[in-house]
Amino acid sequence: MVKMSLDSVQVMSGQAKELKVAPSSNGDSRGSWEEKEEFHQDNLGLTTKPTPVTGRRARKVEGGVFFPKPENAVTIAVSTRVLFRTDREQKVFQQKGVEEYLRYQIEHENEPFAPGPAFPFVKALEAVNARLRELYPQSEELFDIVLVTYNHAHVGIRLINTINHHNLFIERFCMTGGSSPIGYLKAWHTNLYLSADSEKVREALAEGIAAATMFLPEKQTEVSESQLRVAFDGDAVLFSDESERIFKAHGLDKFFEHERDNEDTLLDHGPLKGFLEALGKLQKKFYAKGQRLNCPIRTYLVTARSAASSGIRALKTLRAWGLEIDEALFLAGAPKGPMLDKIRPHIYFDDQMFHVEGAAEMGTIAAHVPYGVAQKHNAKQNTSVGK
Amino acid sequence: MASTIENTDVKQKDPDRAVVVAVTSREVFEDGAEGDILALRDDMARKLLMLMHEMNERLQQESAKELLQFDVVLITTDSQQQQQSSSIISSTKHHGLEISRFCFANEEDFVESLQTNNVQLFLTSDKSEASQATQKGVLSALLDHQEASPPSDQLRIMFCEDAIIQPDTGPTPANREAIQGFAAQLGEIRRRFSLADSPLCFILVTAHGSKDSCASSLLTLRSSGISVDEAYCLAGAPRDPIMPLLQPHFTIRISFSDLEE
Numbered sequence: 001m002v003k004m005s006l007d008s009v010q011v012m013s014g015q016a017k018e019l020k021v022a023p024s025s026n027g028d029s030r031g032s033w034e035e036k037e038e039f040h041q042d043n044l045g046l047t048t049k050p051t052p053v054t055g056r057r058a059r060k061v062e063g064g065v066f067f068p069k070p071e072n073a074v075t076i077a078v079s080t081r082v083l084f085r086t087d088r089e090q091k092v093f094q095q096k097g098v099e100e101y102l103r104y105q106i107e108h109e110n111e112p113f114a115p116g117p118a119f120p121f122v123k124a125l126e127a128v129n130a131r132l133r134e135l136y137p138q139s140e141e142l143f144d145i146v147l148v149t150y151n152h153a154h155v156g157i158r159l160i161n162t163i164n165h166h167n168l169f170i171e172r173f174c175m176t177g178g179s180s181p182i183g184y185l186k187a188w189h190t191n192l193y194l195s196a197d198s199e200k201v202r203e204a205l206a207e208g209i210a211a212a213t214m215f216l217p218e219k220q221t222e223v224s225e226s227q228l229r230v231a232f233d234g235d236a237v238l239f240s241d242e243s244e245r246i247f248k249a250h251g252l253d254k255f256f257e258h259e260r261d262n263e264d265t266l267l268d269h270g271p272l273k274g275f276l277e278a279l280g281k282l283q284k285k286f287y288a289k290g291q292r293l294n295c296p297i298r299t300y301l302v303t304a305r306s307a308a309s310s311g312i313r314a315l316k317t318l319r320a321w322g323l324e325i326d327e328a329l330f331l332a333g334a335p336k337g338p339m340l341d342k343i344r345p346h347i348y349f350d351d352q353m354f355h356v357e358g359a360a361e362m363g364t365i366a367a368h369v370p371y372g373v374a375q376k377h378n379a380k381q382n383t384s385v386g387k
Numbered sequence: 388m389a390s391t392i393e394n395t396d397v398k399q400k401d402p403d404r405a406v407v408v409a410v411t412s413r414e415v416f417e418d419g420a421e422g423d424i425l426a427l428r429d430d431m432a433r434k435l436l437m438l439m440h441e442m443n444e445r446l447q448q449e450s451a452k453e454l455l456q457f458d459v460v461l462i463t464t465d466s467q468q469q470q471q472s473s474s475i476i477s478s479t480k481h482h483g484l485e486i487s488r489f490c491f492a493n494e495e496d497f498v499e500s501l502q503t504n505n506v507q508l509f510l511t512s513d514k515s516e517a518s519q520a521t522q523k524g525v526l527s528a529l530l531d532h533q534e535a536s537p538p539s540d541q542l543r544i545m546f547c548e549d550a551i552i553q554p555d556t557g558p559t560p561a562n563r564e565a566i567q568g569f570a571a572q573l574g575e576i577r578r579r580f581s582l583a584d585s586p587l588c589f590i591l592v593t594a595h596g597s598k599d600s601c602a603s604s605l606l607t608l609r610s611s612g613i614s615v616d617e618a619y620c621l622a623g624a625p626r627d628p629i630m631p632l633l634q635p636h637f638t639i640r641i642s643f644s645d646l647e648e
Contacts, residue, residue: 067622098582152582153591153605153618160602171598171622178583184619187628 067171068140070188074278076125077148077185080155081196082214083122084113084162102154109158112165117214117365118194119166121346124228126169128296132282135289141282146188147173148181150200185209192275194347194367202370210275212349212367215356221344221363227296229345230279232272232325233369234303234314236351240268241372243310244351248373259310267317271371272349280323298326300343306332340364351375389492389500392472396480397487402505405458406572408439409506411516412463412475414530415484421471425478431532433484435510435636438542440485442586446579455576460504462490464497464516501525507569510637514558521558526565528637529558537634544573545590545635546615548604548642560642563607574612582616590633591615595623607643 067073080086093101125143132142145168147159153175163170174184182203185193193204193211204211223229235244247255279297286295301318305311307330318325329339336355340348341362348366350356352374359366393399415432416425427433439457446453461479463469469491479486492500498520501509509520509527517527537543549560577587591608593601601620608615619629 067624070624102582153615156605156615156618157602160598160605163598171620172624173598173618173620175618177588177617179617183632184629187632188624 068142068144070144072140073142073144074282075144075146075188075190075192076122077146077181077188077190077193078118078122079181079195079197079200080113080147080149080151080159082116082118082194083147084116084119084159085216086113086116087216098152102152105155105158110161111158112162113158115166117217117220118347120220120223120365121194121228122168122170123225124223124346127226128228128282129169131291131296132285135291136285139285141285143282144172145170146190148176148184148190148193149174150176150178150181152177182207182209191278192272198368198370201368205271205369205371210272212272212347212369214365214367215360217360217363217365219363220365221341223344223346223365227298229298229300229343230276231300231302231340231343231345231348232276233348233350233352233355234301234305235270236372236374237270237272237349237369238276238301239270239273239314239317241270241351241374242268245373256309259305259313263313264316265313266320267313269321271369273321273323276323276325277321283324299324300345301325301328302331302336302339302343302348303329304331304333304336306330337362337364340366389490389496390472391500391504392476392489392491394476394479394486394488397485399487400456400458401454404454404572405456406508406569406576407458407460407504407506408508408510409460409462409490409501409504410435410510410530411513412461412468412471414510414512415461416475416478419471419474419478421474423474424481425471425474427482429532430536431530431636433482434537434539435542436485438539438586438636442542442576443485445586446576449579455572455579457576458488459486460488460490460506461486462497462500462506462509463492464494464511464513466493469493498523498525507572508639517558521561521565524565526561526569526639527558528639530637534630534635537636541586541588543588543590543633543635545592545633545638546604546608546613546641547638548591548593548596548600549640558640560640562641563611563643566639566641567611570608570611570613572612574614577613585616588617589613589615590617590635591619592626592633593618593620593622594626595621597622604641604643 089101089105092104122145125145129142132139147170156175174181176184180203181200185204186207186209190209193201193209194214195201195211196214198213201211201213232238235241243255243259246258276299279299283295283297286292301314303311303314305314311330315328331339335358337358340359341364346365348359348364349369350366351369351371353368356366356368410432415428417428419425436459439459443456446455461475463475472489472491476489488504490500490504501520502523502525506525509517509525510530511517511527512530512532514529517529520527577585577589580586591601591604593604598620601618605615605618
């Protein structure tokens with residue numbers, strides 16, 4: 001295993017900070033996000049505490065844009081089951097049907113949900129936004145987090161209460177009441193969609209939207225609150241699955257031979273390439289203000305390829321695409337778990353359930369990208385990671 | 388002088404329990420010569436009427452004595468249409484439209500006619516007509532013949548909250564009092580159907596307000612009797628890209644977030 005970067009991995013000892021409980025929002029308007037710019041910073045910690053504005057009329061502003069236009073922002077769409085923990089409610093739905101499920105939700109409307117697997121990722125996105133707003137107060141190039149669910153709007157109040165309780169800056173959402181949310185993802189130029197439903201994720205991928213399935217982890221280790229860390233597998237995630245096909249059909253030797261023969265041919269792009277690109281654009285905004293060493297976004301490639309041989313093609317491809325990745329870790333087939341545990345990413349994308357499960361066992365937040373030839377293999381495995 | 392005539396081909400509804408919806412003759416028919424059978428303007432009105440009729444039938448399936456029904460009135464709003472009364476009546480029957488009453492009124496008195504007929508919702512694509520009706524307390528919604536054709540198996544009613552007051556976009560948004568009676572009955576109709584696969588669907592769109600104003604609208608609608616099925620909070624994101632997905636049959640503009648009052 002070779003680490004291509006000389007940087008030591010910065011592991012922040014993320015203490016889980018106690019989030020301030022926001023008052024229930026019923027009837028109170030929180031005001032525009034311009035007011036939310038008054039936040040407190042401690043050291044590197046970027047816990048933003050929005051100033052609550054009570055009793056205000058919805059602001060009538062020329063143009064009235066509270067939040068970035070979808071095409072300017074990096075839009076991250078998350079479903080309720082990945083942003084929050086709704087396993088109890090899921091059971092009610094499965095055992096007693098939709099009417100009982102909705103009744104239960106309304107009954108518990110003032111009980112906020114607990115954080116789900118995508119929660120730390122979303123918090124980290126907000127931390128990056130806070131830094132971006134400091135440096136570029138007028139810019140719309142921010143992360144825009146949107147809640148996209150096919151939940152029924154009866155759950156709406158509970159979801160809004162929960163968002164307020166956790167102090168999340170989510171103002172856009174869509175509750176489609178059962179129909180497919182894919183159209184909305186496209187309409188809002190979604191850069192990444194996270195859901196617990198692999199079917200919806202596949203649909204999104206088929207429409208060219210980067211997407212991944214997240215699962216309820218049994219354990220989750222702490223992650224940084226000040227630096228967003230995103231880790232990617234290479235084949236069938238950043239790159240196409242062409243090399244994996246060769247490996248699966250003809251074995252390791254043929255794989256190496258093919259990679260060597262095609263060293264100077266770029267790999268085709270995979271479903272998450274666009275998202276890495278979007279992250280890179282935001283990183284450059286920090287570099288432009290002299291924040292390279294202090295950049296709150298860090299990206300990792302964690303691949304089974306080996307540095308000396310097959311890894312070269314991957315690096316050449318990334319370079320040709322103009323994409324920088326902060327750390328490229330070539331494991332040459334060694335297990336990914338321990339390395340991921342050191343990195344502690346807010347999210348790790350892999351196309352193989354085997355790796356996703358292995359990472360999750362060690363507490364890494366891993367998301368499955370159901371793309372490419374590995375899926376036929378996945379179908380035979382019994383997914384034991386709970387939803 | 389406005390007159391109201393019953394359509395003898397269609398069963399009359401109970402005045403206390405029915406949800407009275409008025410639609411202007413111009414939404415339904417093309418102009419034509421007196422004495423002719425008038426052509427339909429497009430499919431929109433016909434589909435709308437069919438959906439309400441189908442819901443009426445389903446409501447009656449559960450109880451033959453069911454009085455909770457949609458009651459559709461066709462109203463003329465200018466003297467030219469008013470004079471086409473016999474054409475309008477015969478064309479309605481010819482096309483088999485489920486209209487229970489005709490109101491032949493003109494520019495001066497159509498609003499009064501709406502009131503005397505206890506119309507709870509007035510549908511028109513004419514902004515000025517809608518504004519006039521709203522000013523006199525009749526809830527109005529704008530029809531849009533340009534919109535992508537909405538589904539034929541579900542009546543989709545959109546409530547849209549706009550924090551931005553834009554000039555010249557039709558009737559002033561309805562406040563809570565204005566939708567009260569209509570909402571209560573409509574909500575009751577909705578509850579007779581199941582949560583999934585319902586022939587009636589309520590959509591809330593908060594165009595410019597925050598999620599908290601969306602929450603407040605959800606609660607206000609709920610306390611008025613309407614539990615919304617789909618909710619979208621746009622926070623300023625453009626509405627046009629999602630209109631083909633929302634597919635409302637008509638939109639009722641609301642403004643509930645008067646927190647200072």
